[in-house]
Amino acid sequence: MGVRPSPYGHTMTNRTFVLACLTPLFIFSLAFLALPLVRLFLESGSGEAGWAIYLDILRRPRYLNTLVLTVLVSLATTFAALAISTTAGMFLSRNRFRGRGTLLSVLTLPLAFPGVVIGFLIILLGGRQGLVNQLTPGHVVFAYSVIGLFLGYLYFSIPRVLLTVMAAAEKLDPALEEAARTMGASPYRVVVDVIVPGLMPALIASGAIAFATAMGAFGTAFTLATNIDVIPMVIYTEFTLSANIAMASALSIVLGIVTWALLLIARSLSGSTVAAGG
Amino acid sequence: MTLRVTNTAKTYPDGTKALLPTELSVAKGEIVSLLGPSGCGKTTLLRIIAGLETPDAGSEIWFGNDNVTSLPVERRKVGMVFQSYALFPNMSVRANVGYGLKMQKLPKDEIESRVTEVLELCQLQEFSGRAIDALSGGQRQRVALARAIAPRPRMLLLDEPLSALDAALREALRDELAMLLREFHITAIFVTHDQDEAMAIADRVAVMSHGHVVQSGTPEELYRNPNSPFVAGFVGNAMRLEGKVAGSTLHLDGGELALPRDGTGHNVFVRAEDVQIDTEGPLNGKVESVTFFGTHYRVGISGIMTDVLTSTYAGQNAPKVGERVEVSIKPEALMLLPEGAEI
Numbered sequence: 001m002g003v004r005p006s007p008y009g010h011t012m013t014n015r016t017f018v019l020a021c022l023t024p025l026f027i028f029s030l031a032f033l034a035l036p037l038v039r040l041f042l043e044s045g046s047g048e049a050g051w052a053i054y055l056d057i058l059r060r061p062r063y064l065n066t067l068v069l070t071v072l073v074s075l076a077t078t079f080a081a082l083a084i085s086t087t088a089g090m091f092l093s094r095n096r097f098r099g100r101g102t103l104l105s106v107l108t109l110p111l112a113f114p115g116v117v118i119g120f121l122i123i124l125l126g127g128r129q130g131l132v133n134q135l136t137p138g139h140v141v142f143a144y145s146v147i148g149l150f151l152g153y154l155y156f157s158i159p160r161v162l163l164t165v166m167a168a169a170e171k172l173d174p175a176l177e178e179a180a181r182t183m184g185a186s187p188y189r190v191v192v193d194v195i196v197p198g199l200m201p202a203l204i205a206s207g208a209i210a211f212a213t214a215m216g217a218f219g220t221a222f223t224l225a226t227n228i229d230v231i232p233m234v235i236y237t238e239f240t241l242s243a244n245i246a247m248a249s250a251l252s253i254v255l256g257i258v259t260w261a262l263l264l265i266a267r268s269l270s271g272s273t274v275a276a277g278g
Numbered sequence: 279m280t281l282r283v284t285n286t287a288k289t290y291p292d293g294t295k296a297l298l299p300t301e302l303s304v305a306k307g308e309i310v311s312l313l314g315p316s317g318c319g320k321t322t323l324l325r326i327i328a329g330l331e332t333p334d335a336g337s338e339i340w341f342g343n344d345n346v347t348s349l350p351v352e353r354r355k356v357g358m359v360f361q362s363y364a365l366f367p368n369m370s371v372r373a374n375v376g377y378g379l380k381m382q383k384l385p386k387d388e389i390e391s392r393v394t395e396v397l398e399l400c401q402l403q404e405f406s407g408r409a410i411d412a413l414s415g416g417q418r419q420r421v422a423l424a425r426a427i428a429p430r431p432r433m434l435l436l437d438e439p440l441s442a443l444d445a446a447l448r449e450a451l452r453d454e455l456a457m458l459l460r461e462f463h464i465t466a467i468f469v470t471h472d473q474d475e476a477m478a479i480a481d482r483v484a485v486m487s488h489g490h491v492v493q494s495g496t497p498e499e500l501y502r503n504p505n506s507p508f509v510a511g512f513v514g515n516a517m518r519l520e521g522k523v524a525g526s527t528l529h530l531d532g533g534e535l536a537l538p539r540d541g542t543g544h545n546v547f548v549r550a551e552d553v554q555i556d557t558e559g560p561l562n563g564k565v566e567s568v569t570f571f572g573t574h575y576r577v578g579i580s581g582i583m584t585d586v587l588t589s590t591y592a593g594q595n596a597p598k599v600g601e602r603v604e605v606s607i608k609p610e611a612l613m614l615l616p617e618g619a620e621i
């Protein structure tokens with residue numbers, strides 16, 4: 001693109017105009033993202049252990065196990081949310097029936113609640129005074145375990161994934177499925193060869209959001225994680241209770257890097273399967 | 279394989295009667311075109327034959343000696359070319375063409391050799407590794423055809439296979455498609471709303487209107503002996519000569535015309551190419567418009583009937599606007615269709 005002078009003789013060209021538009025974003029990124037991040041990183045090396053604090057995280061089971069648990073719960077949440085929302089989303093976008101709108105608004109209700117409320121709902125369901133515990137003779141309390149956390153995160157993720165998948169499902173070309181069927185494809189093959197590839201961009205985008213949200217979820221964890229720990233909780237306790245600012249910073253950095261790296265891997269893996277598909 | 283469709287109708291859930299009880303048969307190896315204006319039910323009939331749409335109760339579809347009415351699309355073994363082509367965007371050209379064979383679970387090397395053969399037939403060898411979005415419209419159309427034909431279907435169904443292309447390309451690909459379809463030696467039905475396309479490609483044309491097949495025959499039969507004003511108008515743009523029939527004479531504003539036979543109770547139709555500007559002609563009118571088309575002129579003449587009568591003029595020196603001309607029409611070029619046969 002050539003840069004052409006404005007007809008009014010101003011010196012502002014296309015390029016400088018674009019740059020001018022980007023300036024607020026640039027300042028914002030610098031002020032609220034880059035600078036605090038640099039500060040956070042420097043802070044993490046300022047403790048007694050110095051930069052060895054990162055080795056510490058890997059060596060001390062309390063931190064490492066928590067990190068692994070956080071990643072596992074987040075992954076489980078992501079895949080469960082994708083599975084549930086994709087099937088439900090496909091069904092809801094393909095079928096028109098009475099009560100569809102109501103069902104949809106119930107399914108997307110969690111969007112209106114913060115994590116704390118979701119945690120509270122899980123306690124009402126699976127806590128010591130919870131519904132399940134009252135209805136069953138045995139003492140079934142799952143709210144404060146990994147299961148409670150998983151359910152809370154799942155409840156939180158489903159609407160986000162569902163809405164994205166439904167938007168993508170409505171855009172799928174029905175002729176593609178029909179073409180596959182005329183060539184003898186079973187319903188299973190249609191899903192594998194047509195629907196999943198067609199939904200892939202939406203699945204990656206919403207899966208990434210679900211995963212990142214679960215990795216960083218605090219409100220739900222704060223209400224539920226009494227017996228177990230997840231990284232955001234540990235960061236909070238290190239920061240407020242132990243005043244170990246170096247460790248809190250180091251854990252924040254690790255949480256960020258792990259989340260970012262896993263998202264990157266997911267994206268490149270799915271990218272290559274799409275390209276190699278068929 | 280022969281196809282027989284009997285008493286087949288389709289009412290959509292919203293009550294639209296898209297297809298009224300219809301009969302259609304297609305002989306083995308025959309290429310039949312479903313021709314008709316938009317919304318007349320062509321796609322609906324094609325989709326019913328494919329098994330993509332369930333017809334109303336009482337409908338029957340026979341593939342040879344098999345009644346396939348309740349057989350799902352997956353097991354009908356038809357090849358289908360969609361209007362949008364519906365090529366799988368996540369697969370290469372080769373994978374697209376091999377898809378049907380893969381679904382039949384043929385051995386890998388057999389799939390490979392069959393795909394290569396079909397790609398060659400459709401002149402697609404050089405594109406075999408390409409992604410779909412790296413193909414031109416014409417190439418996509420051939421991939422869609424290759425994909426439909428590769429599994430050796432019992433019948434090939436094409437829904438407006440050329441309509442996604444621009445006009446110039448459409449004409450070139452029309453003849454190519456006609457040639458390929460004959461090379462495949464396959465029973466084929468293709469839908470179009472373009473009469474030239476239907477005539478150029480099909481052995482037989484079934485003209486549809488408002489959910490009915492109104493006439494079916496070879497292009498020549500339809501052109502020469504239309505059974506209704508609709509067919510006469512749709513195939514070859516026949517004009518009605520608005521005059522009074524008295525025995526075997528037609529009285530027009532601009533003169534009298536001899537009919538080939540007693541025309542009582544009939545309307546008279548004629549095509550522009552049969553309206554001749556001829557100094558000896560019995561009709562007299564005034565030139566309203568002259569349009570040059572390269573090979574010929576279209577001359578609009580008023581004063582012969584209420585509407586403008588159109589004539590094609592192939593000579594060098596066409597009449598000028600405003601001139602008075604004599605016009606003749608040979609009796610055998612007049613088509614007599616019973617009154618009240620409007621559809």
Ligand SMILES: Nc1ncnc2c1ncn2[C@@H]1O[C@H](COP(=O)(O)OP(=O)(O)OP(=O)(O)O)[C@@H](O)[C@H]1O
Nearest residue numbers: 290292294296315316317318319320321322323471
């Ligand atoms: N799913 C549907 N539900 C209700 N009505 C439909 C449906 N599909 C088609 N129709 C109606 O049925 C009639 C025939 O449709 P069809 O698609 O067969 O027409 P067509 O001859 O293929 O037209 P075109 O040349 O525009 O493709 C139309 O009036 C159309 O509006």
Ligand SMILES: [Mg+2]
Nearest residue numbers: 320321322437
């Ligand atoms: Mg159609």
